[in-house]
Amino acid sequence: MTSYSRRKVLKSGAAIAGGLCLTQNRFALGEPTKEPHFYLQLYYSGGFDSSYLFDARPLSFTAAGKIQNYLGQDPTPWLGSNGQSCLASSLVAPLVPFKDHFSVLNGILAPGRDDGHEQNRNVLFTGNSFGGDSYFPFLNEVLTPRASLDFFVSGTLSVPFSNGTSSISLTSQGVSSFSKLVGNSKDLSSQGQTADFIRSRLQLASNGPGRFSEGVRNMLAGIDESTSVARKFKNLDLQLGPSDSRILKELKAAHKLFVSGITNSLIISDVFNNNNLIDLDTHDGDSASKQPTTYQAIVAEVAEVFSFLKSTVFDEAKGLSLLDVTTVVISSEFNRTNYQQGMAMDKTGTDHNSLSNMMLIGGKGVRGGQVIGATDLDVLDDKGVYQNLSKAHLEFDPELIKRMGKPFDFDTMRPSTGAQEVYSADQYITMASVANTILKMYGCDESKYWSNTRNSGKAKILSGLLT
Numbered sequence: 001m002t003s004y005s006r007r008k009v010l011k012s013g014a015a016i017a018g019g020l021c022l023t024q025n026r027f028a029l030g031e032p033t034k035e036p037h038f039y040l041q042l043y044y045s046g047g048f049d050s051s052y053l054f055d056a057r058p059l060s061f062t063a064a065g066k067i068q069n070y071l072g073q074d075p076t077p078w079l080g081s082n083g084q085s086c087l088a089s090s091l092v093a094p095l096v097p098f099k100d101h102f103s104v105l106n107g108i109l110a111p112g113r114d115d116g117h118e119q120n121r122n123v124l125f126t127g128n129s130f131g132g133d134s135y136f137p138f139l140n141e142v143l144t145p146r147a148s149l150d151f152f153v154s155g156t157l158s159v160p161f162s163n164g165t166s167s168i169s170l171t172s173q174g175v176s177s178f179s180k181l182v183g184n185s186k187d188l189s190s191q192g193q194t195a196d197f198i199r200s201r202l203q204l205a206s207n208g209p210g211r212f213s214e215g216v217r218n219m220l221a222g223i224d225e226s227t228s229v230a231r232k233f234k235n236l237d238l239q240l241g242p243s244d245s246r247i248l249k250e251l252k253a254a255h256k257l258f259v260s261g262i263t264n265s266l267i268i269s270d271v272f273n274n275n276n277l278i279d280l281d282t283h284d285g286d287s288a289s290k291q292p293t294t295y296q297a298i299v300a301e302v303a304e305v306f307s308f309l310k311s312t313v314f315d316e317a318k319g320l321s322l323l324d325v326t327t328v329v330i331s332s333e334f335n336r337t338n339y340q341q342g343m344a345m346d347k348t349g350t351d352h353n354s355l356s357n358m359m360l361i362g363g364k365g366v367r368g369g370q371v372i373g374a375t376d377l378d379v380l381d382d383k384g385v386y387q388n389l390s391k392a393h394l395e396f397d398p399e400l401i402k403r404m405g406k407p408f409d410f411d412t413m414r415p416s417t418g419a420q421e422v423y424s425a426d427q428y429i430t431m432a433s434v435a436n437t438i439l440k441m442y443g444c445d446e447s448k449y450w451s452n453t454r455n456s457g458k459a460k461i462l463s464g465l466l467t
Contacts, residue, residue: 035320035325036143036258036264036314036325037139037143037264037325037326037327037364037365037442038254038258038264038265038266038322038325038326038327038364039136039139039151039264039265039266039326039327039329039438040254040265040266040268040305040309040326040327040328040329040363041265041266041267041268041328041329041330041331042267042268042301042302042305042328042329042330042331043124043155043157043267043268043269043331043332044278044280044298044330044331044332045117045121045156045269045270045280045332045333046117046279046280046281046282046332046333047117047120047280047281047332047333047334047335047336047352047353048280048331048332048334048335048336048357048358049280049282049291049295049335049336049350050106050335050336050356050357050358051067051069051089051336051338052071052089052091052291052292052294052295053088053089053091053092053295053298053299053358054078054086054087054088054092054104054106054358054360054371055086055087055106055107055335055356055358055375055403056075056086056087056088056089057069057075057087057338057378058074058075058087059072059073059074060380061380062345064380064384065339065345065384066338066339066377066380066384066386067338067339067345068288068338068339068345068346068348068350069345070288070289070290070291070292071089071090071091071291071292073089073090075087075088075089075090076088076090078092078104078371079371080103080104080369080370080371080372081100081368081369081370082369082370082371082372082413082464084370084371084372084374084414085371086104086106086371086374089295091292091295091296091299092299093299094299094300094303095299095302095303095306097303098303098306098307098310098362099368099369100368100369101306101310101323101362101363101368102306102328102330102360102361102362102363102366102368102369103360103361103362103366103367103368103369103370103371103372103465104358104359104360104370104371104372105358105359105360105361105372105373105429105434105462105465106356106358106371106372106373106374106375106405107356107357107373107374107375107403107404107405107406107408107415107428107429108356108357108358108359108373108405108429108430108431108433108434109354109355109356109357109404109405109425109428109429109430110123110129110334110354110355110357110430110431111123111425111430111432111452111453113354113396114129114354115334115351115352115353115354116352117281117333117352118158120333120334120352120354121158121159121333122159122160123333123431124331124333124431125157125159125161126159126160126161126162127431127432127435127450127451130160131159131160131161131162132160132161132162133161133162133163133448134151134159134161134163134164135435135438135439135444135448135450136150136151136164136167136265137150137151137163137164137166138439138442138444138445138448139264139265139438139439139442139444140166140264140265141444142442142443142444143264143442145261146264147261147262147263147264147265148166148225148228148229148232148261148262148263149166149167149168149229149262149263150163150164150166150167150263150265151164151166151167151263151264151265151266151267152167152168152169152170152254152257152262152263152265152266152267153167153168153169153170153266153267153269154169154170154171154172154250154253154254154266154267154268154269155169155171155250155267155268155269155270156269156270157169157267157269171249171250171253172238172240172249172250172252172253173240173249175233175236175238175253175256175257176238176240176253178233179233179234179236179238182230182233182234183234199220199223202216202219202220203220206220229262232260232261232262233262235260236256236257236260236262237256238252238253238256239252240252245304247268247301247304247305248304248308250268251304251305251308251309254266254268255312255322258322258326259314278294278297278298280294280332280336282336282349282350283340283349283350283351284349285343285346285347285348285349287349288348288349288350302330302360305328305330306323306328306362308322309321309322309323309326309328309363310322310323323362323363323364324363324364325364326363326364327361327362327363327364327365327366327438327441328360328361328362328363329359329360329361329438330359330360330361331357331359331360332357332358333357334352334353334354334356334357335353335354335355335356335357335358335402335403336350336351336352336353337350337351337352337353337401337402338350338377338401338402338403339401340401341399341401351401353402353403355393355396355397355402355403355404355405356375356402356403356404356405357405357431359434361434361465365441365442365466365467366441366465366466366467367464367465367466367467370464370465372413372429372462372464372465373405373406373408373415373429374405374406374415375403375404375405375406376388376389376390376393376403376404376405376406377400377402377403377404378403386400390407390420390421391420391421391422392404392407392420392421392422392423395423396423405428405429406428407420407427407428408427408428408429410433410460410461410462410463413462413463413464413465425452425453425456425459426452426456426457426459426460429462430452430459431450432449432450432451432452432458432459433459433460433461433462434462435449435450435459436449436450436458436459436460436461437461437462437463437465437466440461440466441466446458
């Protein structure tokens with residue numbers, strides 16, 4: 001998580017207390033929602049190769065030397081309820097029962113040209129390659145009741161969140177251990193001589209008009225709120241079975257953290273298969289050849305997520321499952337290249353590609369069953385030459401090894417016809433568009449919306465994705 005200097009702590013009024021970094025509500029509250037609305041994101045580090053998921057290519061493209069395919073099977077159409085379709089590999093079959101609960105987003109661009117993991121991960125979560133404000137605290141502001149923590153991270157996630165002070169990072173096992181530790185400890189509301197002395201000194205220091213006093217006041221508020229959070233952890237009854245899968249343990253923790261009021265937003269990071277961390281960064285042919293097994297494990301996890309959320313009762317009286325009150329996002333930081341130059345199709349690895357990305361988004365507030373957006377490099381003539389190429393693509397990728405998102409018409413919610421000659425980020429689906437769609441879904445103020453570039457207006461909303 002983000003580290004803070006003394007100067008930054010005093011400037012922002014951040015407070016570290018009891019292992020939790022907490023602040024006062026720094027933003028104006030929006031209109032509260034009528035029902036609980038949680039946010040769950042699965043983040044797979046390393047970069048999706050969406051050709052093994054929902055942006056596949058026929059085997060004829062592999063025969064023409066255009067894209068590797070270690071699965072060795074032709075994809076089939078995945079038909080969306082909005083009349084759009086994509087080609088999906090056979091590996092996505094376990095998601096068919098949940099098709100109506102999520103939509104596929106293809107061709108999501110990062111506006112910059114940087115193909116680094118760190119930069120694109122920052123863009124994914126903050127809209128800026130150097131980090132910045134995340135949208136998670138903004139979601140929490142408009143909810144009633146407002147959760148104690150703005151977001152919760154399970155696993156490893158290195159992103160410089162400038163507004164991520166009201167957050168905590170623990171795995172499900174850590175949540176369970178912390179809950180037991182707090183449960184066996186003295187009530188944090190009890191004050192001893194040392195604690196009373198420290199509080200009295202802080203209260204004196206908080207009486208001034210300057211920035212230092214403001215920071216101390218927020219520190220006092222943080223200490224008080226930490227006590228409240230600890231009490232919620234103390235009452236957390238997290239039952240983890242020894243045979244539970246890794247993802248099931250995290251989902252159980254998410255459920256309890258949501259209903260307890262500790263957090264409304266949770267990110268699950270890191271992918272494990274048989275207790276081994278799955279590496280999506282397949283630069284060599286040997287690791288790339290294992291992608292069918294890798295994506296089979298990923299799809300199994302995603303299916304387990306939707307199955308758990310759908311089968312877990314949230315409000316029996318209203319007939320609501322946890323899926324009915326939770327928005328779910330499945331993502332990575334970028335896509336992979338079709339192949340590596342100079343390598344045979346049966347020996348090639350894949351490199352970084354920020355010109356497209358694929359996300360799944362479903363649950364509360366989402367119109368499921370759709371296919372939104374597409375990538376190019378999808379049409380070959382009888383000589384194996386790509387058709388309908390744009391100068392915009394050639395500007396970024398003259399070697400033609402990266403699928404690029406097609407221009408998108410936000411009014412019709414369809415890929416635009418014709419090739420774009422001059423690149424303009426506002427004519428594509430970007431992560432800023434996805435983030436703004438989520439902010440819109442929660443009813444956040446438009447002042448919190450992201451822009452594609454520093455000097456551009458707010459990125460366009462994917463209105464057809466919203467219920």
